[in-house]
Amino acid sequence: MISAVQLSAEVLAVEVPYWGQSLLRVLGGIVAVLLPAGTIVYVFLFKMMSFMQSRLGPMEAGPYGSLQLVAEVGKWLQKEDILPTRADARVFKMAPIVVLVSTFLLVAVVPFGPDAWFTNFEAGVFYALAVSSLSVLGILMAGWASANKYSLLGGLRAAGQLIAYELPMVLAVIGVIIQAETMNLQQIVLAQNTGSIFGFDGLGNPYVLTQFVGFIIFMIAVQAELTQAPFDMPIAESELVSGYMTEYSGFRFLIFFIGEFATAGVFALIASVLFLGGWGIPFAWFGWTDIDVVANWMNLVGPVIMITKMMLVAFIIMWVRFSYPRFREDQLQRFAWKVLIPLSLANIAATSIFKVVM
Amino acid sequence: MKAALGDRVVDSFHKDDLWLRVRTDAWKSSMRTLRDTLGFHYFSFLSAIDWMPSPYGRGEDDPTEPPPVRDTTIRPGYAGGDTRMQVFARVGNPVSHVSVIVKVDVPDAQPTLDSIHDVYAGANWHERETHEMFGINFAGHPDLRNMYLPVDFEGHPLRKDYPLLARMIKPWPGIVDVEPLPGGSEGGDDE
Amino acid sequence: MSITDRVLGDRQRLAYIASQAADARLNVELETEGMTLNIGPQHPATHGTLRIIARLDGEQVVWAEPSCGYMHRGYEKLAEVRTYPQVTTLVNRIDWLGSFANEVPFILAAEKLMDVEAPARAQHIRTILFELSRIANVSLFLGDLGVQMGAITPVFFAFRDREYVLNLIEGATGGRFHPNFDRIGGLKDDLPKGWIAETKAVMKKLRTFCDQIEDLLFGNEIFQSRTRGIGVIPRDVALQYGLSGANLRASGVDWDLRRDHPLPMAWNKADWKVWTHPDGDSFARCWIRLQETREATKIVDQLIDTIPSGPIMAKVPKIIKVPEGEAWVSTENPLGEMGYYVVSRGELGPFRVKIRSASFNNISIAPWVLRGVYVPDIVTVLASLYFILGDIDR
Numbered sequence: 001m002i003s004a005v006q007l008s009a010e011v012l013a014v015e016v017p018y019w020g021q022s023l024l025r026v027l028g029g030i031v032a033v034l035l036p037a038g039t040i041v042y043v044f045l046f047k048m049m050s051f052m053q054s055r056l057g058p059m060e061a062g063p064y065g066s067l068q069l070v071a072e073v074g075k076w077l078q079k080e081d082i083l084p085t086r087a088d089a090r091v092f093k094m095a096p097i098v099v100l101v102s103t104f105l106l107v108a109v110v111p112f113g114p115d116a117w118f119t120n121f122e123a124g125v126f127y128a129l130a131v132s133s134l135s136v137l138g139i140l141m142a143g144w145a146s147a148n149k150y151s152l153l154g155g156l157r158a159a160g161q162l163i164a165y166e167l168p169m170v171l172a173v174i175g176v177i178i179q180a181e182t183m184n185l186q187q188i189v190l191a192q193n194t195g196s197i198f199g200f201d202g203l204g205n206p207y208v209l210t211q212f213v214g215f216i217i218f219m220i221a222v223q224a225e226l227t228q229a230p231f232d233m234p235i236a237e238s239e240l241v242s243g244y245m246t247e248y249s250g251f252r253f254l255i256f257f258i259g260e261f262a263t264a265g266v267f268a269l270i271a272s273v274l275f276l277g278g279w280g281i282p283f284a285w286f287g288w289t290d291i292d293v294v295a296n297w298m299n300l301v302g303p304v305i306m307i308t309k310m311m312l313v314a315f316i317i318m319w320v321r322f323s324y325p326r327f328r329e330d331q332l333q334r335f336a337w338k339v340l341i342p343l344s345l346a347n348i349a350a351t352s353i354f355k356v357v358m
Numbered sequence: 359m360k361a362a363l364g365d366r367v368v369d370s371f372h373k374d375d376l377w378l379r380v381r382t383d384a385w386k387s388s389m390r391t392l393r394d395t396l397g398f399h400y401f402s403f404l405s406a407i408d409w410m411p412s413p414y415g416r417g418e419d420d421p422t423e424p425p426p427v428r429d430t431t432i433r434p435g436y437a438g439g440d441t442r443m444q445v446f447a448r449v450g451n452p453v454s455h456v457s458v459i460v461k462v463d464v465p466d467a468q469p470t471l472d473s474i475h476d477v478y479a480g481a482n483w484h485e486r487e488t489h490e491m492f493g494i495n496f497a498g499h500p501d502l503r504n505m506y507l508p509v510d511f512e513g514h515p516l517r518k519d520y521p522l523l524a525r526m527i528k529p530w531p532g533i534v535d536v537e538p539l540p541g542g543s544e545g546g547d548d549e
Numbered sequence: 550m551s552i553t554d555r556v557l558g559d560r561q562r563l564a565y566i567a568s569q570a571a572d573a574r575l576n577v578e579l580e581t582e583g584m585t586l587n588i589g590p591q592h593p594a595t596h597g598t599l600r601i602i603a604r605l606d607g608e609q610v611v612w613a614e615p616s617c618g619y620m621h622r623g624y625e626k627l628a629e630v631r632t633y634p635q636v637t638t639l640v641n642r643i644d645w646l647g648s649f650a651n652e653v654p655f656i657l658a659a660e661k662l663m664d665v666e667a668p669a670r671a672q673h674i675r676t677i678l679f680e681l682s683r684i685a686n687v688s689l690f691l692g693d694l695g696v697q698m699g700a701i702t703p704v705f706f707a708f709r710d711r712e713y714v715l716n717l718i719e720g721a722t723g724g725r726f727h728p729n730f731d732r733i734g735g736l737k738d739d740l741p742k743g744w745i746a747e748t749k750a751v752m753k754k755l756r757t758f759c760d761q762i763e764d765l766l767f768g769n770e771i772f773q774s775r776t777r778g779i780g781v782i783p784r785d786v787a788l789q790y791g792l793s794g795a796n797l798r799a800s801g802v803d804w805d806l807r808r809d810h811p812l813p814m815a816w817n818k819a820d821w822k823v824w825t826h827p828d829g830d831s832f833a834r835c836w837i838r839l840q841e842t843r844e845a846t847k848i849v850d851q852l853i854d855t856i857p858s859g860p861i862m863a864k865v866p867k868i869i870k871v872p873e874g875e876a877w878v879s880t881e882n883p884l885g886e887m888g889y890y891v892v893s894r895g896e897l898g899p900f901r902v903k904i905r906s907a908s909f910n911n912i913s914i915a916p917w918v919l920r921g922v923y924v925p926d927i928v929t930v931l932a933s934l935y936f937i938l939g940d941i942d943r
Contacts, residue, residue, distance in 0.1 A: 327775075455804065
């Protein structure tokens with residue numbers, strides 16, 4: 001476990017006092033959450049969705065609509081903050097914050113480079129999965145506190161759905177843990193990049209190849225956790241207007257909106273860490289064998305690689321979102337409990353057998 | 359059809375389409391016979407006609423001139439009729455694709471008729487609409503409230519003595535510059 | 550006039566209070582059994598201002614009732630003060646998506662009363678425009694179906710391809726949505742140059758669109774599981790409620806007014822098929838509309854090659870006075886059976902016009918069919934029944 005002082009000394013080649021490092025980490029955390037959110041919103045939501053629907057998307061604000069995000073943020077900020085009379089004020093105001101806080105907590109364990117991480121938990125995966133369930137609380141709070149029957153319906157649907165899909169997500173990840181023999185996310189990245197497939201180490205050993213069932217289950221569960229189509233019953237726009245988000249306006253809605261895409265980004269980051277090899281390119285290309293030997297410039301290239309892999313995963317998430325109609329609530333639950341969980345249990349069994357045998 | 363309905367039919371008319379008029383007290387039983395015996399299962403619609411010519415004409419009177427005297431005699435249409443209001447319904451046979459329009463007189467004093475919603479379920483909504491528009495009561499209807507109009511609406515709009523308010527509030531703009539055409543009618547119409 | 554300046558009496562006040570109380574009863578928050586949900590009048594799912602009051606038990610509907618009338622414009626009363634040619638403008642706006650199709654039954658009824666038949670060329674072009682408005686109407690339905698289910702992409706394809714058809718209609722009639730092109734005795738104008746070639750090209754595009762939608766939406770397993778077996782309407786219930794059009798044919802009744810009730814139009818000059826489906830569920834209704842769109846493109850293709858030459862308008866007097874009589878004409882409109890019962894007194898305008906609109910009957914079955922379905926299925930069932938508010942409320 002490298003100490004904070006050593007970390008800053010190695011990465012930045014300059015001594016930064018402890019408060020400075022904490023500040024840098026906070027800023028880094030904010031950037032790590034908002035940058036993926038913004039990129040996903042612009043590239044996928046504005047542009048890719050528009051092109052898939054044979055239209056252009058926002059083109060006015062900035063060249064090719066690149067400043068549309070700034071315009072959107074400004075628009076939401078200057079809207080009136082409406083609090084329904086019968087809404088439970090404290091819970092109503094806290095709900096979006098709970099959702100966003102869980103995202104920030106989640107990004108704290110994601111490694112961006114050999115030394116560019118926020119914390120290096122030994123039980124990183126465990127922590128990540130636990131903390132990602134906090135958003136369920138936020139959604140339920142929003143649904144109940146809004147004093148609106150539509151929001152209530154949306155919140156209840158969300159509670160059922162999110163809890164149901166937690167299980168496949170956890171079980172899918174267990175296969176990775178078994179294969180990597182550790183819950184530390186940094187070690188998982190290392191295991192993938194130093195590993196080899198049947199002796200061929202040109203590709204490293206990204207777990208998406210051996211854990212493809214787990215990857216698919218994880219992606220489906222992530223889609224459901226984000227309440228994206230085909231699992232967007234809680235926000236079913238043609239029935240519930242906006243589900244649990246109906247009564248929110250102005251800055252609070254912006255927090256929900258950012259939270260949705262930030263969570264998508266962070267889950268994509270975690271998926272790329274667990275399955276796609278994280279911030280690394282196969283170490284065999286450079287002849288590194290352990291984390292201490294990895295060159296320092298990897299700390300700068302690592303985040304770039306992470307962003308690229310995140311975009312890849314987010315592309316899949318968004319692509320499915322724009323194409324499929326939505327499941328009905330009971331069909332959704334049936335799918336989770338009767339299909340995904342048995343499948344992921346079978347995946348764990350198979351992984352364990354292979355691990356012991358090979 | 360005459361054989362099945364027997365003496366309930368008062369009058370009939372045929373010109374490209376078949377019109378029947380039945381006795382007021384035999385309305386429900388005739389519809390039931392049509393449905394069960396003759397196989398007219400398809401219910402198209404039910405509505406009413408108010409045969410009194412409107413005392414307001416077409417709402418094009420000049421308000422500065424005295425209202426013209428208008429003929430308000432009631433002349434019924436096909437298959438005859440004795441009363442001012444008639445309810446008519448159209449039912450069809452899905453197998454033979456034959457349809458018939460059945461008319462029935464509604465007594466002037468107490469405009470009430472039997473409801474046929476238990477014969478044809480679709481008549482429920484049509485009778486509601488006819489009730490609110492014409493003021494015809496349907497005995498036995500479960501829920502005769504307004505379909506289109508607000509709850510506290512007064513009057514029955516489609517009756518001829520209910521004026522079209524838009525023409526009452528503002529004089530019809532076509533009154534100005536009326537010149538008799540060589541053909542002899544007033545007003546400037548398009549093709 | 551007396552009505553407008555009469556003072557509110559006690560009875561009216563009581564009636565008003567009663568109505569407020571009734572509304573309040575429906576919107577009570579704390580109910581011990583079931584929750585009453587008010588869907589609409591402003592809602593993304595309903596095609597217009599329709600209000601559905603549903604009493605739920607969890608997510609299941611115990612009782613649902615549509616409450617219409619938010620768009621009631623009083624067409625039947627308005628038609629009585631207009632002359633026959635003026636009624637066409639009114640009537641265009643009943644089913645605002647199937648533009649030209651609204652005018653045709655009325656004009657045919659008036660022609661029936663006048664004993665005038667439009668020349669063959671006019672009948673032919675009328676049929677072509679009628680089928681084009683069917684394509685325009687139903688292609689929007691197909692796209693909208695996706696949005697109701699949650700698939701946001703097909704609707705853009707639908708709008709894009711519908712533009713071609715609207716441009717065609719605009720090219721011929723001058724109006725995209727409200728053409729006002731039909732006249733008693735024929736049509737207003739002849740076709741412009743190049744329209745026939747353009748129509749053939751557009752029909753090809755529409756067929757591609759139908760294939761795309763079938764692939765994207767109908768083949769999707771989620772869509773199938775959302776619509777199969779939902780909202781089953783058996784044959785006799787459908788007949789009793791007066792469902793028409795694709796809804797009736799989806800319950801297995803083989804009845805198409807174009808084939809079974811001959812009118813002075815050109816449908817019998819083309820070779821086309823009537824589609825029926827044995828299940829009466831939502832999938833059947835949607836599927837039949839898809840097939841009907843394809844058939845409509847085939848009809849247009851066949852008719853467009855064989856337009857007879859001749860005059861576009863029969864000899865009718867300049868000022869139209871329709872002789873006394875009653876006439877009923879109904880046609881197979883995109884939404885169902887739309888008919889006009891025109892009573893004439895020999896004057897410039899009709900004495901009474903009863904507009905039988907398809908969506909009124911289609912929606913009247915909602916209380917029956919929505920019992921016991923889940924809340925998402927309300928949207929599915931209503932989407933598959935396909936109504937347009939202007940048609941319900943006239």
